Amino acid sequence: MxxxxxxxxxKELLALYKALFIELPVAGSKAGLxxxxxxxxEQAAWxxxxxxxxxxxxxxxxxxxxxxxxxxxxxxxxxFLQLQRLTNSMAGAFFAGLWSAVxxxxxxxxxxxxxxxxxxxxxxxxLIAALPENAKEELEAREExxxxxxxxxxQAWHEKAAA
Numbered sequence: 243m244x245x246x247x248x249x250x251x252x253k254e255l256l257a258l259y260k261a262l263f264i265e266l267p268v269a270g271s272k273a274g275l276x277x278x279x280x281x282x283x284e285q286a287a288w289x290x291x292x293x294x295x296x297x298x299x300x301x302x303x304x305x306x307x308x309x310x311x312x313x314x315x316x317x318x319x320x321x322f323l324q325l326q327r328l329t330n331s332m333a334g335a336f337f338a339g340l341w342s343a344v345x346x347x348x349x350x351x352x353x354x355x356x357x358x359x360x361x362x363x364x365x366x367x368x369l370i371a372a373l374p375e376n377a378k379e380e381l382e383a384r385e386e387x388x389x390x391x392x393x394x395x396x397q398a399w400h401e402k403a404a405a
Contacts, residue, residue: 251304254297261290347403355399 269286272278305311341348347355373381381388 251300254300258293258297261293266290
């Protein structure tokens with residue numbers, strides 16, 4: 243079983259070597275001389291790309307089936323998570339004052355806008371669905387009025403956020 247796995251790795255490596263150092267240069271030379279068939283260079287490049295992806299996939303699979311790596315990552319993961327929490331809190335403390343000084347909204351404000359927009363969207367769809375057919379046509383004719391109202395709400399939100 244182990245020799246089959248190693249043979250697969252050698253096969254993938256040889257396929258990449260053949261595609262990169264034999265087929266791709268030959269196809270490039272043919273294309274340069276103008277005697278290449280339709281898309282021959284492109285096909286050789288894709289073949290090299292596919293060989294590279296297969297080799298990378300094989301290598302990654304071999305790496306992550308290694309028990310030593312699994313045990314090492316298992317021991318290191320809590321430390322990585324603590325470091326991530328620390329850097330997130332430091333970045334939050336550093337950028338909190340910066341965002342307000344620059345005038346950019348923080349993520350909680352953006353999230354609040356998304357929630358409000360989702361609610362408005364649902365309310366608008368339910369109102370449109372409840373309208374009779376002739377009222378829908380009238381509403382489409384008054385689309386500019388609706389856009390002005392939405393722009394006014396957005397401007398009010400910007401003024402509120404700036405204050």
